[in-house]
Amino acid sequence: MMEQSKEPLLEVRDLRVDFRVPGGYATAIRGVDLTVGRGEVVGLVGESGSGKSISMMALLRLLPAAARVSGIARFDGVDLLSLSPRELSHIRGGRIGMIFQDPLTAFNPVLTIGAQIVEALQLHDRNLSGKAAWTRAVELLAEVAIPEPGRRVHQYPHEFSGGMRQRAMIAMAISNRPQLLIADEPTTALDVTVQAQILELLQRLREELNIGMIMITHDLGVVAGIADRVMVMYSGRVIERGQVDDVFYASRHPYTRGLLAALPKLDGAREALVGIAGTPPSLINRPAGCAFRPRCSHAEAVCATAEPPLLRAGQLESACYVSDRLSGMTP
Amino acid sequence: MLRYIFRRLIAVPLLLLGVATVAFFLSQTTRGDPLSAVVPERQMNNPEIVAAAKERWGLDKTLAERYVIYVSNLARGDLGTSFTTRRPVSADLAERLPATFELVLAAMTFATVVGVGLGVLSARYQNGPIDHFSRIFALLGSSLPVFWSGLILLYLLTVQLGWFPGPGRLSAHTPPPPPITGLYTLDSLLTGNIPVFLESLHRLMLPAIVLGWSVVGVITRLVRSSLLEVLGQDYIRTARAKGALEGRVMIHHALRNALIPTLTIIGFAFAYLITGAVLTEAVFSWPGIGSYAVSAARALDYPAIIGVTLLGSLAFLLANLATDIAYGLVNPKVKLQ
Ligand SMILES: Nc1ncnc2c1ncn2[C@@H]1O[C@H](COP(=O)(O)OP(=O)(O)OP(=O)(O)O)[C@@H](O)[C@H]1O
Ligand code: SF4
Ligand SMILES: [Mg+2]
Numbered sequence: 001m002m003e004q005s006k007e008p009l010l011e012v013r014d015l016r017v018d019f020r021v022p023g024g025y026a027t028a029i030r031g032v033d034l035t036v037g038r039g040e041v042v043g044l045v046g047e048s049g050s051g052k053s054i055s056m057m058a059l060l061r062l063l064p065a066a067a068r069v070s071g072i073a074r075f076d077g078v079d080l081l082s083l084s085p086r087e088l089s090h091i092r093g094g095r096i097g098m099i100f101q102d103p104l105t106a107f108n109p110v111l112t113i114g115a116q117i118v119e120a121l122q123l124h125d126r127n128l129s130g131k132a133a134w135t136r137a138v139e140l141l142a143e144v145a146i147p148e149p150g151r152r153v154h155q156y157p158h159e160f161s162g163g164m165r166q167r168a169m170i171a172m173a174i175s176n177r178p179q180l181l182i183a184d185e186p187t188t189a190l191d192v193t194v195q196a197q198i199l200e201l202l203q204r205l206r207e208e209l210n211i212g213m214i215m216i217t218h219d220l221g222v223v224a225g226i227a228d229r230v231m232v233m234y235s236g237r238v239i240e241r242g243q244v245d246d247v248f249y250a251s252r253h254p255y256t257r258g259l260l261a262a263l264p265k266l267d268g269a270r271e272a273l274v275g276i277a278g279t280p281p282s283l284i285n286r287p288a289g290c291a292f293r294p295r296c297s298h299a300e301a302v303c304a305t306a307e308p309p310l311l312r313a314g315q316l317e318s319a320c321y322v323s324d325r326l327s328g329m330t331p
Numbered sequence: 332m333l334r335y336i337f338r339r340l341i342a343v344p345l346l347l348l349g350v351a352t353v354a355f356f357l358s359q360t361t362r363g364d365p366l367s368a369v370v371p372e373r374q375m376n377n378p379e380i381v382a383a384a385k386e387r388w389g390l391d392k393t394l395a396e397r398y399v400i401y402v403s404n405l406a407r408g409d410l411g412t413s414f415t416t417r418r419p420v421s422a423d424l425a426e427r428l429p430a431t432f433e434l435v436l437a438a439m440t441f442a443t444v445v446g447v448g449l450g451v452l453s454a455r456y457q458n459g460p461i462d463h464f465s466r467i468f469a470l471l472g473s474s475l476p477v478f479w480s481g482l483i484l485l486y487l488l489t490v491q492l493g494w495f496p497g498p499g500r501l502s503a504h505t506p507p508p509p510p511i512t513g514l515y516t517l518d519s520l521l522t523g524n525i526p527v528f529l530e531s532l533h534r535l536m537l538p539a540i541v542l543g544w545s546v547v548g549v550i551t552r553l554v555r556s557s558l559l560e561v562l563g564q565d566y567i568r569t570a571r572a573k574g575a576l577e578g579r580v581m582i583h584h585a586l587r588n589a590l591i592p593t594l595t596i597i598g599f600a601f602a603y604l605i606t607g608a609v610l611t612e613a614v615f616s617w618p619g620i621g622s623y624a625v626s627a628a629r630a631l632d633y634p635a636i637i638g639v640t641l642l643g644s645l646a647f648l649l650a651n652l653a654t655d656i657a658y659g660l661v662n663p664k665v666k667l668q
Contacts, residue, residue: 062568085576093573100572105565110587110663119583120573156663172573 007077009180009212010036010059015071017051017058017236019283025068026283028054030236032071036180039210043227043244045220045259049280050233052216053101056182060092076179094124097173099183101216103165107157113141114153117172124176140171144201163194167201174205181205184216199226220263224248232256235280235291237307242316252313252323254298290321298322332659339652343645348402350644351637355401358633359394410641411634415626420638423623428642429513430500431619434611435604436514437539438546442600446547447586447593450554455581457559465555469548477607481541481614488537495537496530498616505530538615542607546600553596557589564588591662598654602647 017029029051036042044052058069059080073080075091083091092098100106108116117137122128128136134153141149144167157165166186173181183202187195203226205211215227223230224244231241232255240253251257258276278295281287287294289304296303302321313323320326374380385391389400404411410420449469453462472480488494500515501507508518508527515531561567562585570584571577612621620639627635659665 057568060572062571064563089574089576091574092571093575098572100565100569102565106569108566108570108584108588110591110661111584112663119575123574158664 008035009038009040009076010034010214011072011074012059013072013074015055015058015073016069017054017063018068020066020068021284024284027286028067028236028283029058032233032236032238034214034231034238036212036214038179038212039206040229041206041213041215041227043223043230044214044216044233045218045223045230046233047218047259047276047280051236052218052233053184055233056098056184056214056216059182060096060098061088062098090124093120093173093178094176095178096180096182097176097178099166099169099173099181099186101184101188103162103169104157106169107165109157112154112156113160113168114138117141117153117168117175120172120175136175137171140175141168143174144168144171145197146171163190163198166190166194166198170198170201170205174209174211177209178211180212180214182214182216185218186215187222188217188219195222202226220248220259232259235286236283237291237319238310239292239319240316241310246315250314250316250327252316252318252326253320254296254322254326255292257326258295290319298326335659336652336656339655343648343652346648347641347644348405351402351405351641352398354637354640355398356394358637359397410638413627413635414632415630415635420634423635424620424638424642427619427623429510430617431608431612431621433500433514433516433535434538434542434617434619435601435608437516437535438543438604438608438611439597439601441539441543442546442550442604443597445543446550447554447590449547450551450558450589450593451581451586453551454555454558454562462555465551469551472544472546473548475545476610477541477545478610478614480544481538481611484537484541485614496534500534500618501527501531538611538617541614542604542611545607546603549596549600550593553593554589557592558585561585561588587661591658594654594657594661598650601650601654605643605646 012032012034015029015032015034016027018025018027032051032055034042034055044056046052054063054067057063058067059073061069061081063069069081071081075096078087078091080088080091107113111119114134114137117140118130118133121133121136122130138149138153141153146152146164146167152160152164157168160168170183170186173183181202186202187198190198199222202213202215206213206226213226215223217223227244229242230244230247231238232247232253233239234255240247240251240256247256248260251260255276262276276295281291281294287304289306290296290299290308293299293303298320300321308319308321310317310319311323313320314327318326382391389397392400401411408421410424412418413420413423416423446469449461449465453459453465456462485498489497496502505527508515508522508524508531511518511521516528516535519525519527519531558581562581567580567584570580575584608619609621609624611617612619613625616622620642623635624639626632627639
């Protein structure tokens with residue numbers, strides 16, 4: 001038993017996703033490795049288009065038919081990528097909950113919020129009566145601090161505000177007490193106060209239910225508050241990963257450092273946001289060598305030769321040829 | 332909701348008055364001489380008979396006078412007397428309405444079941460054999476005129492193969508079931524008369540399929556395209572992510588949303604079926620409003636023609652109202668008021 005619980009909750013090896021596009025394949029995910037322990041929160045960060053959502057949807061096989069997925073994704077001992085549709089359906093929404101990026105469109109507009117939560121409950125517990133399921137749905141809405149849950153449960157998604165829809169989405173995702181929660185930008189569309197409340201809620205759920213979480217965001221500030229470990233993605237690869245403090249204070253990768261520099265300072269001085277100049281490479285024709293090279297101020301001749309591998313550098317793992325020279329405080 | 336329905340119903344008589352007015356003046360300005368329909372050829376030279384006929388049918392009054400009389404009669408539910416059957420038009424219509432209603436209802440059922448079913452299958456197995464079959468099936472149904480497909484099928488399935496009985500609602504020696512609703516299939520079922528039920532159903536099938544087939548296409552194509560659109564939506568992914576299997580995703584989540592636009596087309600299809608029923612009834616000697624309309628038109632029987640027009644318009648208006656109500660029921664974002 002002790003042996004078993006040391007094994008990580010989720011262990012992903014060499015995940016790859018290609019999209020069939022006119023004139024060939026676009027490689028969106030290029031060999032991602034990832035582990036999540038029980039009750040651990042892993043932050044997944046990166047610019048828009050770096051492949052955060054796609055890699056998580058690939059795990060649960062939620063991508064359209066045009067996507068070709070390969071690799072191994074062991075969840076509690078079984079490979080998600082080779083389960084039968086029926087076996088997979090027991091895990092989806094049961095032991096793995098998913099919160100989607102856009103709560104506005106993630107609920108079915110013609111069903112009430114309650115009906116959708118009840119469905120999630122009954123899909124995983126055939127013996128649950130309708131009455132009990134509705135009672136449970138009201139409790140769940142109360143759990144995520146939705147006011148007047150008994151009335152709200154009968155409303156349609158369009159009658160909820162953005163923040164409430166996001167809470168309802170969380171309520172639905174945790175309705176079957178999952179062991180793993182994948183939260184895709186759970187706070188992006190929300191204003192700052194609601195954002196703080198949602199993060200607090202997730203933090204509380206994690207402590208009370210010991211849920212392992214993958215928290216996707218392009219906001220490093222969110223990650224700093226909640227994650228144990230951080231993985232930074234760029235152009236379909238993990239380019240740096242480590243404990244949250246190490247990444248924040250001792251990053252060895254120019255891209256991560258760029259993201260950190262773009263973060264507003266906490267000391268109140270409203271500094272101008274410094275983004276990273278340039279745009280990510282095309283998925284079809286990546287430049288040879290390091291994918292970040294065209295935008296990198298540290299680039300050297302070696303960077304054009306081959307993709308830098310993800311190697312240990314100090315407390316971290318970084319994929320950069322000059323990571324040794326980038327030690328010390330990040331900007 | 333009830334107030335909405337009430338308000339819509341109030342508008343119906345006004346719209347019908349409009350239709351009646353247009354129909355009346357159109358009928359009065361067409362060339363044909365209605366006198367020839369009521370006075371036999373040989374008696375045309377007999378001024379007494381002609382005068383008596385004019386008097387009886389009100390043909391000697393001015394247009395305005397006749398219009399006023401017509402409208403006040405209409406208000407009392409009197410549609411006038413048919414030149415040809417010499418019976419009140421309203422009685423003729425009441426007698427024939429159930430036959431048409433049964434036909435249109437059966438055709439609508441066929442079109443909806445087959446249309447939605449093929450639409451779902453062709454979206455699920457996009458570009459597969461079922462998709463291609465349904466495309467061709469739908470195209471044939473929409474492009475062949477009903478009288479043509481009706482005659483072909485009548486010849487093939489009834490005359491050659493003997494799968495379906497001949498025309499009419501029941502054979503001459505089968506007594507119709509006691510009139511409760513006037514629908515033979517329903518009445519025979521209600522009175523527990525299974526042989527008559529089976530016979531009337533068997534005879535209803537071919538005309539209903541021919542008529543319904545003409546609108547299967549629009550329903551299939553719309554269900555297919557709106558399903559494909561809906562299947563790409565985020566909430567479909569949510570449904571899968573919470574553990575729903577593909578069949579449930581399709582029916583419970585996708586179809587419900589796809590049916591919202593489809594309902595409108597089903598309303599239109601109904602109106603189209605009312606028109607199509609005229610030709611279908613003529614082909615299958617179906618004793619309904621349609622065949623009545625055809626003989627009325629041949630004989631320039633104006634009261635009957637206007638009566639049929641009004642009835643058709645009423646059916647159209649009610650179908651529209653039903654569509655709007657159903658639309659409001661399935662789409663929570665629409666508040667009827
Ligand atoms: N169906 C598809 N066909 C081709 N390429 C796709 C498809 N879906 C996504 N992509 C590409 O995959 C890449 C990764 O997208 P993904 O949605 O994972 O980004 P993300 O990191 O979640 O960004 P964001 O922060 O904007 O959510 C993007 O470059 C996107 O263009
Ligand atoms: S490998 Fe070279 S180009 Fe890539 S991030 Fe490091 S220094 Fe920049
Ligand atoms: Mg995303």
